[in-house]
Amino acid sequence: MDDQEKTRKELLKELEGLRVRLRGIEKEAKRPKRDAFSRKRSKEAGPERSKSGSTLRSRSRFLSYIAHELKTPLNSLLGFIQLLRNGTFGALSPEQSRAMTRMNMDVLEIVHLVDNVLDLSRIDSGKMPVQAVSTHLQELVERVCMIFEPFLNEKELHLERVIDPACPTRLMTDPVRMKSALSNLLSNAIKFTQRGRIQIELHPLSEQGGIRLSVSDTGVGIAAQDLEKIFEEYEQGVVKEAGSSYGSGTGLGLAIVRKMVASLGGTIRVESKLGVGSTFIVDVPDRPLSKK
Numbered sequence: 001m002d003d004q005e006k007t008r009k010e011l012l013k014e015l016e017g018l019r020v021r022l023r024g025i026e027k028e029a030k031r032p033k034r035d036a037f038s039r040k041r042s043k044e045a046g047p048e049r050s051k052s053g054s055t056l057r058s059r060s061r062f063l064s065y066i067a068h069e070l071k072t073p074l075n076s077l078l079g080f081i082q083l084l085r086n087g088t089f090g091a092l093s094p095e096q097s098r099a100m101t102r103m104n105m106d107v108l109e110i111v112h113l114v115d116n117v118l119d120l121s122r123i124d125s126g127k128m129p130v131q132a133v134s135t136h137l138q139e140l141v142e143r144v145c146m147i148f149e150p151f152l153n154e155k156e157l158h159l160e161r162v163i164d165p166a167c168p169t170r171l172m173t174d175p176v177r178m179k180s181a182l183s184n185l186l187s188n189a190i191k192f193t194q195r196g197r198i199q200i201e202l203h204p205l206s207e208q209g210g211i212r213l214s215v216s217d218t219g220v221g222i223a224a225q226d227l228e229k230i231f232e233e234y235e236q237g238v239v240k241e242a243g244s245s246y247g248s249g250t251g252l253g254l255a256i257v258r259k260m261v262a263s264l265g266g267t268i269r270v271e272s273k274l275g276v277g278s279t280f281i282v283d284v285p286d287r288p289l290s291k292k
Contacts, residue, residue, distance in 0.1 A: 067117040077107050105150050116256055119180055123259050130263055130288045135175040144182045151190045158197040167202045172287045177260040184253040185215040185280050193219035210285040222272040231258045264288045
């Protein structure tokens with residue numbers, strides 16, 4: 001039991017170290033927003049702007065490097081947590097089991113954030129080409145839902161899946177980008193819904209072909225004047241309620257969703273009402289229209 005407690009403390013220490021490093025990434029990630037604003041207002045000559053662009057590219061590479069470095073210890077943490085939860089080092093008490101579940105969720109949350117940093121870096125550098133393949137839509141939805149199941153259970157949120165019988169089983173699209181878009185939408189829905197339900201719907205787009213994916217929640221909602229802001233990179237704190245802000249974190253999730261969807265030739269829009277909830281609606285064609 002002493003070894004088990006020692007292993008648990010070591011994991012907690014390593015997790016706290018990751019959180020400190022992650023806060024550093026978040027601070028660094030916010031800088032491009034201010035730099036871009038400064039360049040927009042600057043009246044200096046072209047060479048100076050070129051220098052600023054080079055700085056931003058270097059910063060993007062730096063963030064990508066740090067994110068890659070975080071992946072190894074994160075995967076190690078997930079592995080050890082799973083061993084502990086499986087009883088490899090001895091049976092866990094109910095209290096220890098709850099602690100392991102909480103730790104597992106914390107690590108998964110950091111993994112999701114690191115993946116977002118990497119995705120944004122790849123998109124901006126043009127190193128994430130669209131790779132369209134025949135994608136089983138319902139399987140993709142179920143895989144994403146399984147990832148977020150612990151978060152749903154912790155908040156006792158009910159997740160509904162509504163699949164239109166007329167919706168095609170498969171779609172010629174990029175499954176990596178579709179998964180990233182749905183993951184970010186579901187993550188936000190869970191984060192800002194304290195009670196009630198979340199609903200994922202799939203419907204066919206009869207006119208042009210393709211599908212309509214929507215994610216609805218009964219969360220805090222968004223004011224009408226803020227609906228466009230939430231899709232901007234590093235935009236945070238658009239809506240605040242009970243100490244939480246819509247878009248807290250690095251403010252990358254919805255910006256990534258919009259870029260992912262656009263690269264597939266699709267569109268995204270949001271319908272929302274404060275205190276009632278939000279619905280994000282994504283239309284994706286049967287084949288990507290953009291290869292960027």
